[in-house]
Amino acid sequence: MKDTHRITILDGLETNPRDLSWEPIYKHGILTVYDDLIYDEDEIIERIADSDMVITVDTPLTKRVISSCKNIKYIGAMATGYNHIDLDACEKRGITVTNVPSYSTLSVARRTIALLMELSERVSSLSQIVKNGGWTSPFPHWETPSFSLDNKTLGIIGYGRIGSKTAKIAKAMGMNVVAYKRYINKECDDIVSFVSLDTLFSTSDVIALHAPLNDDSYHIINSENIKKMKNGVIILNTSRGALIDEDALIEGLISKKIWGVGLDVMENEPRKESPLFSLDNVIITPHSAWTDVEARRTLIYETGENIKAYLENRERNTIRKEGQ
DSSP states (O other): OTTTOEEEESOGGGTOSSSSOOHHHHTTSEEEEOOSOOOOHHHHHHHHTTOSEEEESSOOBOHHHHHHOTTOOEEEESSSOOTTBOHHHHHHHTOEEEOOOSTTHHHHHHHHHHHHHHHHHOHHHHHHHHHTTOOOSSOGGGGSOOOOOTTOEEEEESOSHHHHHHHHHHHHTTOEEEEEOSSOOTTOOSSSEEOOHHHHHHHOSEEEEOOOOSTTTTTOBOHHHHHTSOTTEEEEEOSOGGGBOHHHHHHHHHTTSEEEEEESOOSSSSOSOOGGGGSTTEEEOOSOTTOSHHHHHHHHHHHHHHHHHHHTTOOSSBOOOTTO
16 A cells, blocks of 8 residues: 555645654655645645645635645645635545544634633733833733733634633633524533624624634625624634625724734735834744644644545545535
């Protein structure tokens, strides 16, 4: 088996900066690892032209790329998200596509709460005051006052694994939690109250985005919906950047309709500049919520298990178009 499958990882450094082993993957075939994320279709095609199995974290696999690489039988998203893979093109070719849905659940939930805590407690701002010599009176913290989250309402858009973990942490902190989910099933717990999207917008002090990116969720935070929100709302996004219309977000921050924002993702990444970078009460981390070593080790292992299942003709984390 090992000598018959050519496996290519397109953007290895996105997951593994050489501190972990690729053994869960390379044991299934001849492995080639490219380090850097690229977007040029011709270069991507060149990398995977001879491969029958392709692993991508963020490198886009477009219709042209997929149609140009006739050997591909399997694509593994070494991530939860897969909107960078053209599922229509894969379906037409009979290519199996998998992802890893839950490797970083706790990591991302923790980052969501960390962003919220930074906005409410202003820890780094207060530390900087001290380091800059500003602790000259007993009360330097009045410059950056904190506020309590107790009895505030957290509204979660997208109540899956990460959303439910975030809810549990927030509940333990004394917050009330409401959630919007397109489909409410038996697995939904009693931690949250499920409400309509409009009700969530109008009643939440804090809004956390945990929804997948699709046609319904694209720019779900937009000018129209921001108008429905409470004055002084906080918005958190550790899911997908394109859930937010950044122009509308900036307008809301400037007008003070939005009090603060915590982001781990942006619509176009990576980013060297953005008007958001110069605004107060905006905390941004570089799409790194999922990157603790334990989560990355699990991600590599689960990717290997997906490959093993595919080779054994078993279903495991197989992605299909919505409605199939």
